[in-house]
Amino acid sequence: MTPEITALLADLDREGYVADAAIATALFLARGLDKPLLVEGDAGVGKTELAKVLARILETDLIRLQCYEGLDVQTALYEWDYPRQLLRVRMSDGRGEDPRAVEAAIFTRDYLLERPLLQAITRQGPPPVLLIDEIDRADDGFEAFLLELLSDFQVTIPELGTIRAERPPHVILTSNRTRELGDALRRRCLYLYIEHPDLEKEVRIIRRRVPEAEERLAREVGHFLSALRGRDLVKPPGVAETLDWTRALVSLRQDGLDAEVVRQTLGCLLKARADLEAVDGEAVAALVEQARGDGR
């Protein structure tokens, strides 16, 4: 394995992110080739966390843009601080200042509100990590705009001129695939698909993130989750749910799985009513039995 990738794996582990070689390779290539990394996978597999951890590893800032339907350039890129501009104009009124001078004064960086994308471009010092979260939620018009921004990291503000990034930020985009992304954007990025963790990885994650959980509990939780995900669920639980649940079990002073306690805490794992109905008392008992057997 390339030494840098091995080192990155160790860094990820040190920061509490249990990664596999595929994840480390993708991060390494994104940095090496200077390309944005598009990360896809089910909710709760650690897509967003990956960006946060990368920022910690690189000892740089994380700038996050949460996408949603209707996200516009004023929220994502920049906006003029109109109330302050207005105030400045009103103040100059009484003093009989030259209107041109006033105009020149109010359209400067002082009156510019930088939103995440512009922040990522103007940030001084080491390039930050720019996390564009859930890009699939933004509309495709925004996606096209983003494509342009990602290709040259410069922004033109009519009143100010063009601002260019001295050093482009490390960009990570995440998508839950609620809709297909445009081909152009997809092709511009490198691509990483994060799967639900396998049993061994999940147990490692639990041990790492909930160190107060007993070894036996961690193993049984891992087995329970992989059996549970094998069922036909509307919303299969992600790692975030696993950790919540393990913490709940620990706070209930459990050192292994107990059918009754599992039944009472199942709401930590299953967030859809249909799933809670499908996994009834009997199913829980069977799953717990199986997890105990496998965990031994």
Added chain:
Amino acid sequence: MKDPAPRLVRLGRALRAEGVEATVRDEMDAAAALRLVDTGDRDEVYRTLRVALKIRPPGVDAFDRHFAAFWSGEAHAPARPPAPRAIEAPRVAPRSALSWDPDTRTLHGGRAPGGDGDDPGASPAALLRRKDLEAAGPGDVADMERALLRLARRLATRRSRRLVPAPRGRPDVRRSFRRALRSEGELLALARRGRPLRDPRLVFLCDTSGSMEAHVPFLLAFLLAVRRAVRRAEVFAFNTELVHLTRTLAPAGVRARLARLARAVPDWSGGTRIGLSLAAFVERHAPAMVDGRTVVVIVSDGLDAGEPALLARAARDLRRRARRLIWLNPLLADARYRPDARGMRAALPFVDQLAAAHDVASLERLIPLLST
């Protein structure tokens, strides 16, 4: 590995033959990526190529098969026809979620299988005729037409979440201030903004063969209503040939129009050539009508008399070009139906959503899918 370029080119070609997209640009990314990693480490090269060639989950199987040839430098095995794979559960309407299990060849979710009524001898077409739809009198048709028109209007009047300048709506502080700057900071009039109507772009491809006969009048009534309400909707009928109906669908009276349709569509109620018809659409009309904002809806039972590979290729091309590909299958409503018609199976891997369409309620569930 001395020079991976020729191997990458062969790998890209083999992947494309399987319907996995890999452009020249991806191959260049892959070549650049391979310069950074340890090319003596098979696993590392594998991981690197998956990242650089942007292999998504549906393409992983094909990639795995061809990676072996890439690594050994041998010739690539010929492309396999795409295997039917699980359909992702629809996220918009999870309650009607249907998933296709390729191992047992059954549908999961939706309705429960129909117990002892299972009659392996009954053809889907025969099942269809038991539906009470045929018994609908003229009064029912008028009622249904009204319901369908209401649905179609809802489709056309969904508002976008985006806010744009508008004469009425909520105050737009940003623009109001901006205007005030013009009048030396005097706030003379409030600017406002509102949510614009979303303009859905739809293409319907409707099967009118014999096995669909019972459902076609109902579905066409819906399509007519959509056509009346939505500016950018195109309707095609196919059978053994493809016919562009949008122009035919102008004036009033569903029944009269259906009679005209029967004349316009060659071989109304005969054997179907789904693949051929879709391929014709892809070639002749798709470039002008289908783009990244278009939702393409195929309405068919998937009983194809033609070559499945042709249908698979057409479905793949449509999927690639459109925002979303939806397959409406009226037979899905019947618990005993399994979509294992060869045509249906060939197309399934490329369909975003497989849904029933046999009554007003099922079409109602369709509305959010069409307008996003």
